[in-house]
Amino acid sequence: DAQIQLGVDIMTPHWEMSFGADRVKEIIDNDFAKAGIDFVAQNVTYNDEDFDREGEHVFKPYVMREINGIPVAIIGQAFPYTPIANPRHMVSSWTFGINDDEMQETVDEARSNGAQAVIVISHNGMDVDLKMASRVTGIDAIMGGHTHDAIPKPVVVSNPGGKTLVTNAGSNSKFLGVLDLDVKNGKVAEFQYKLLPVFANLIEPDKDMQTLITNIRAPYKSKLEEELATTDDTLYRRGNFNGTFDQVIVDALLEVADAEVAFSPGFRWGVSVLPGEAITVDHVMTQTAITYPQVTRNEMSGETIKVILEEV
Structure with missing residues (x-):
């Protein structure tokens, strides 16, 4: 739409x-x-x-x-x-x-x-x-x-x-x-x-597009605005290989999934959260709900890991 x-x-x-x-x-x-x-x-x-x-x-x-x-x-x-x-x-x-x-x-x-x-x-x-x-x-x-x-x-x-x-x-x-x-x-x-x-911030939003976005977000607005924590450092995804938000994601994956290795694609994405700002559900969803929600733990060979790191 x-x-x-x-x-x-x-x-x-x-x-x-x-x-x-x-x-x-x-x-x-x-x-x-x-x-x-x-x-x-x-x-x-x-x-x-x-x-x-x-x-x-x-x-x-x-x-x-x-x-x-x-x-x-x-x-x-x-x-x-x-x-x-x-x-x-x-x-x-x-x-x-x-x-x-x-x-x-x-x-x-x-x-x-x-x-x-x-x-x-x-x-x-x-x-x-x-x-x-x-x-x-x-x-x-x-x-x-x-x-x-x-x-x-x-x-x-x-x-x-x-x-x-x-x-x-x-x-x-x-x-x-x-x-x-x-x-x-x-x-x-x-x-x-x-x-x-x-x-x-300087451009007036297209009214029809703004209405579409507002209506899509409306059922989840209160949840998205829920504050989860406050960051001491700038959280960002701006590097070609990693960023501070990537590190938060992989640390969470390692802890929750009890894994030895965790991957987060190094791409420039989303908004940054500045020191002292609240981390909201919206921030977390923006960084992690890009496609399908499943997170899995798998056995991988060294060859597969090498392909992922070098080619994906």
Whole structure:
């Protein structure tokens, strides 16, 4: 509902997959179809569990949009490690991956179909986006969001076919990435990029969106405002590897689950709690209720732990 109200045109998935394959398809085929939202992902295909469709794309790899008279291809790149970072059963018949070769084929197809500019919206993460930009030719820009990095200006990556811009625009609507392309003679000649900060306290909220949020929160408002403790230090999640709120989370997991190792993804997320401020249920839910609520204790090999630490 919030995405529809926001007016999203095109998206590629990450956490949406934690709803499970059936629910994801239901939303796309019904709610998003009615609202005109395109859901694109070139790197999600059916596996041998769905024998009749094995190898076929689950979603549209890309869409073509005419923008100011210029045909533009927007390609989706879903989070490639979804079955590792989330329970596999949620998307058991779908295969994910970085899929550079398939991305190249998709770019080539879009170009052959008349695209004068090719944009990839990506949940790879900044480092993987940079590597993909160096390997795949024909992409004008990769606009990523997975690792929540606030990149003030695009990184220009050289590849055998030319150059590709790679950007990230933070998270939590802190910034808006605005990319203007000057297309001449069928290709991008110049670009302008602005990472615009969103000063939420200075902008009047959209009335319909505010009403939607207020109504959703209303049944839980008193619980969310419940104060649990007071912090002596700043609690934050701002580092690429960890933050003080991450440490609180893993300490709690170790104690409650009697585990030897606990993981918390190092990403830039949520609001910070300043010294002397109350920690509310809302703060805790913001940091821990991102997807499914289950917390499990599992036996893991050293090899699995290494994969999680290095690749997820």
